[in-house]
Amino acid sequence: MKQYLISIADLSAEEIENIFQLAARIKKSPEKYRTSLQGQMFGLIFEKPSTRTWISFETGIFSLGGGTVYLGPEDIKLGVREEVRDVARVLDRYLAGIILRTFSHQTITEFRRHFSKVVVNGLSDFEHPCQALADYFTLRERLPKGRKPALAFIGDGNNVLHSLLLLTASLGGEIHYATPRNHEPSEDVLKRASAIAKKTKAVIQGGYNPEEAVEGADAVYTDVWVSMGEEKQREEKLKAFRGMQVNEALMKKAGKGAYVMHCLPAHRGEEITESVLESKNSIVFDQAENRLHVQKAVLLHLSGVKRG
Ligand code: CP
Numbered sequence: 001m002k003q004y005l006i007s008i009a010d011l012s013a014e015e016i017e018n019i020f021q022l023a024a025r026i027k028k029s030p031e032k033y034r035t036s037l038q039g040q041m042f043g044l045i046f047e048k049p050s051t052r053t054w055i056s057f058e059t060g061i062f063s064l065g066g067g068t069v070y071l072g073p074e075d076i077k078l079g080v081r082e083e084v085r086d087v088a089r090v091l092d093r094y095l096a097g098i099i100l101r102t103f104s105h106q107t108i109t110e111f112r113r114h115f116s117k118v119v120v121n122g123l124s125d126f127e128h129p130c131q132a133l134a135d136y137f138t139l140r141e142r143l144p145k146g147r148k149p150a151l152a153f154i155g156d157g158n159n160v161l162h163s164l165l166l167l168t169a170s171l172g173g174e175i176h177y178a179t180p181r182n183h184e185p186s187e188d189v190l191k192r193a194s195a196i197a198k199k200t201k202a203v204i205q206g207g208y209n210p211e212e213a214v215e216g217a218d219a220v221y222t223d224v225w226v227s228m229g230e231e232k233q234r235e236e237k238l239k240a241f242r243g244m245q246v247n248e249a250l251m252k253k254a255g256k257g258a259y260v261m262h263c264l265p266a267h268r269g270e271e272i273t274e275s276v277l278e279s280k281n282s283i284v285f286d287q288a289e290n291r292l293h294v295q296k297a298v299l300l301h302l303s304g305v306k307r308g
């Protein structure tokens, strides 16, 4: 069994289902898992800021009986102070697992090649698998049992959308996305997602028109227009994403019951309006909470822990 979650494509549909079931059990009775990772130390190497990923992993590991060491942007300086492969081989001697948040996806894949235990992608420029799993878990809690979600994503074709595309493909639901031109998802992700979707009958549909994308959606999802590390492109991106805002007019097109989703942090007035983010259909804080439960399940799954 793989001990890493770097891309959603690292998990089979069956493994995803097992993780969701385990997450539901952990959420219901966290006390049963208090010693599941007893004595195990995890490292968190973060090249970028974080609220949810950092704190949910630290809290989650602590509540499973394990310990953490957080290493921020100024600490290890992967690939600058020392080569990634050297850091990985040293930490392999100390730690039971590592959670990495990096600029480049290749940093995580390279780290994984030289680290023999659990490796989790806590966001790279290319994917955010823990986020997508928590998002689908949240939808599963909300939608009637067995219903495959129809998700609309309005925004940037990068990390969050990539993981949602691959997850939708595996689970067999629908995803309709709208991005500005030149901000489409990667061709490689689209090819991989389409190949999986052929088997699962998932529907993946992309375009440039948010109104078309949200029609009939169970949930409308957006993410920041300027991702971490893109600050220099801010003005250019704000211009490119004009017309992509999730606002009340767009939510009306989606229909009355459609949920509002956002991975957070949110930039009110840019990708989403205050009124939509704070509306009664907004489930953004459930998504944030579920990061905790789902990641605990991911860690137990990757560590091969069978029982609480
Ligand atoms: N959604 C998310 O990953 O949030 P953080 O950047 O705060 O970890």
Ligand code: NVA
Binding pocket: 123, 158, 159, 160, 223, 224, 226, 227, 228, 263, 264, 265
């Ligand atoms: N696309 C965003 C996601 C933040 C959770 C970023 O990379 O900054």
